[in-house]
Amino acid sequence: MALAPFTGAQRLRELLKDPKHLVVLPGVFDGLTARLALATGFEGLYMTGAGTSISTLGWADLGIATLSDMRSNVEMIASLNPSVPVIADADTGYGGPIMVSRTVTQYARAGVAALHIEDQAQEKRCGHLLGKVIVDRDIYYSRLRAAVNARNQLKSDMLIIARTDARQSYGFDEAVERLKEAVNIGVDVLFFEAIASKEEARKVCQIFGDTPVLLNMVPGGVTPNMTAAEAQEIGFRIMILPGVCIGPIIKSVCQELQHVKEHGAVSEDNGSAGVKEAFNLAGLQECIALDQHAGGKAFDTVGK
Numbered sequence: 212m213a214l215a216p217f218t219g220a221q222r223l224r225e226l227l228k229d230p231k232h233l234v235v236l237p238g239v240f241d242g243l244t245a246r247l248a249l250a251t252g253f254e255g256l257y258m259t260g261a262g263t264s265i266s267t268l269g270w271a272d273l274g275i276a277t278l279s280d281m282r283s284n285v286e287m288i289a290s291l292n293p294s295v296p297v298i299a300d301a302d303t304g305y306g307g308p309i310m311v312s313r314t315v316t317q318y319a320r321a322g323v324a325a326l327h328i329e330d331q332a333q334e335k336r337c338g339h340l341l342g343k344v345i346v347d348r349d350i351y352y353s354r355l356r357a358a359v360n361a362r363n364q365l366k367s368d369m370l371i372i373a374r375t376d377a378r379q380s381y382g383f384d385e386a387v388e389r390l391k392e393a394v395n396i397g398v399d400v401l402f403f404e405a406i407a408s409k410e411e412a413r414k415v416c417q418i419f420g421d422t423p424v425l426l427n428m429v430p431g432g433v434t435p436n437m438t439a440a441e442a443q444e445i446g447f448r449i450m451i452l453p454g455v456c457i458g459p460i461i462k463s464v465c466q467e468l469q470h471v472k473e474h475g476a477v478s479e480d481n482g483s484a485g486v487k488e489a490f491n492l493a494g495l496q497e498c499i500a501l502d503q504h505a506g507g508k509a510f511d512t513v514g515k
């Protein structure tokens with residue numbers, strides 16, 4: 212008898228059961244980057260809000276992306292392989308407790324395995340930029356309570372991740388206090404944004420012991436670079452790399468566009484074996500098989 216497939220949330224819960232295991236998640240923001248990360252065989256994906264804002268709206272991560280922008284992007288990404296967990300950025304939750312509750316409900320229905328909610332003001336920005344405005348503890352806790360209540364009411368397996376950005380304005384101890392209360396409220400994972408040193412990283416993991424702590428590795432950000440092996444040794448349980456796709460894409464596409472502008476043709480080393488390669492990455496063979504299995508003839512001439 213075939214086993215029922217795991218949902219992404221169940222799979223993430225399984226992965227987190229092993230206290231020695233670090234779940235490494237590349238940041239993706241569209242169908243192409245999600246397909247590339249899935250083809251590489253990562254255990255899960257991270258849908259970056261910064262990447263979503265830039266790629267779907269063309270604007271920086273400044274609180275411009277709405278709940279519907281984020282939900283529709285993550286719904287598409289999570290649908291590509293529903294048993295691969297997707298952790299998604301849910302920014303501030305997009306409003307007070309009522310909106311947070313809607314966010315959690317919509318993300319759960321979209322197939323998200325876990326989401327994170329932070330304590331920045333609605334006019335938020337990347338956690339590694341200066342000048343962040345942080346809401347009072349009570350407002351933050353009401354967001355988290357609304358998130359946990361909504362998830363419980365849905366009887367969903369989705370995990371709630373509490374992110375605090377308080378380190379920059381109020382210091383290490385305030386950020387720790389906020390995460391301690393988050394644990395009391397019932398969140399599943401902790402996200403201490405913009406950890407400033409490896410010593411701080413070690414302290415956070417020691418303080419929270421059994422509750423999994425997530426590490427956010429932003430290229431050029433406030434947190435010193437750590438490899439997966441180092442992060443695991445320090446005690447992190449999840450590591451997200453939001454910039455892993457967007458950086459190389461910007462660099463290589465810029466170079467190629469410049470080449471075309473100068474030479475009037477794509478470079479010899481364009482990196483593409485043709486359009487078929489891209490279509491195969493995005494499920495061409497699966498679609499042909501599905502069509503033929505149903506007796507369809509639409510793809511007889513497409514070839515393998």
Ligand SMILES: C[C@](O)(C(=O)O)[C@H](CC(=O)O)C(=O)O
Nearest residue numbers: 259260261337338339429453
């Ligand atoms: C994790 C993050 O929220 C994201 O949107 O991916 C960002 C990352 C970034 O801006 O590069 C953040 O750390 O605030």
